[in-house]
Amino acid sequence: MPGGDMVGRSIRIGTIAGIPFGVQPAWLFIFGLVTWILAIGWFPDQVSGISPEAAWGLGLAGALLLFAGIVAHEYGHAIVARRRGIEVEEIDLWLLGGVARMRGHARKPGDELAYAAAGPAVTLVLALIFSGITLALPSGSAGRALAQYEAVTSILILAFNLLPALPLDGGRVLRAALWRIGGDPIKATMRAAALGRIFAIALMGLGIAAVALGSLGGLWIVLVGWFLLSAATSERIGAEAQARMSGIHAAELMTTPAVCLPATATAAEAARVMLREPHPAFPVLENGRVVGMLSSGAIANLAPASRNEVLIASLADRDPHLLLDGEAEVTTLLEDPAFQRVQRATVVDADGHALGVLSITDVQRRFDAQREVGELAAPPT
DSSP: OEEOSTTOOOEEEEEETTEEEEEOHHHHHHHHHHHHHIIIIIHHHHSTTOOHHHHHHHHHHHHHHHHHHHHHHHHHHHHHHHHTTOEEEEEEEETTEEEEEEESOOSSHHHHHHHHHHHHHHHHHHHHHHHHHHHHSOTTOHHHHHHHHHHHHHHHHHHHHTSSSTTSHHHHHHHHHHHHHHSOHHHHHHHHHHHHHHHHHHHHHHHHHHHHTTOTHHHHHHHHHHHHHHHHHHHHHHHHHHHHHTTOBHHHHOBSSOOOEETTSBHHHHHHHHHHSOOSEEEEEETTEEEEEEEHHHHHTSOGGGTTTOBGGGTOBOOGGGEEETTOBHHHHHTOHHHHHHSEEEEEOTTSOEEEEEEHHHHHHHHHHHHHHHHHHSOOO
């Protein structure tokens, strides 16, 4: 599933096709849970007389293949998106599956349709492969049980992802279709997100009903529904922000003057500034030019005893997306994972000198004002 920054940051594992991938700490829980369910339930039921050791080994293999398939699904999205000119930051595995983090959106409905459909296409191929292996192996064998599990889960993942509700892949296909028909990507997003919210609320209702009937599995359904509701709401708000903030540039909203920290300052010195100026991140200067942003979290993660020795030059986030031209479109910035992560960026001139700082609070303040003015100006209904 293509996405933004809703699932937090991950632990980097490696890189495939030039695209990094990682896992959330919470993913380890679901990986262990799947392994356990397979080892004590699925394989003993499917393979007569299987030893506990073999069942646990197959459970581990089944969980690894399941999540390898999810990673392959996300790489399907990511590789096609990159070919369509969309930058892919990374791929994450987390509690509820996988997500491909992208910078920006499709420029044409055909681009979104292509990368939205690519993930399900990969999953379809996996489902066909595992189904073929299942049919080829003898009933009751360990290999057949493993292949059958992967085939069934691939089919379920495919069916769920193709539901026409944002942020699911089917919802992105729907948005692309509505965009192509109506010519307006913002209206298409609003409609697809509305359908996504309806589906999420219905799913949560189903989960609550299941819990009321005594099924604890309903709690998982409620959790999935809550995530989908949050994601669909985020898509709707993002579309509204695109409409209301279009044409507004970073220099119009930035706060001046920028409170900057020299790269030669120690973490302890930076902490004292942060106490006086309670912001989540500060520009870091080398030779008078901004080279990155220092977050308060980077200081908090240091052992107190080392803060007098560590220079903030080694702690600065040097992502170039955190340095903005004054003419940068705010709507583009809102889609950037780096800005979503740090929630501040430095506006610089052509020589790299700080002009001001643009924060998510600055953007939110203008967005609220635009929304209020829009409501006041709207004709009565």
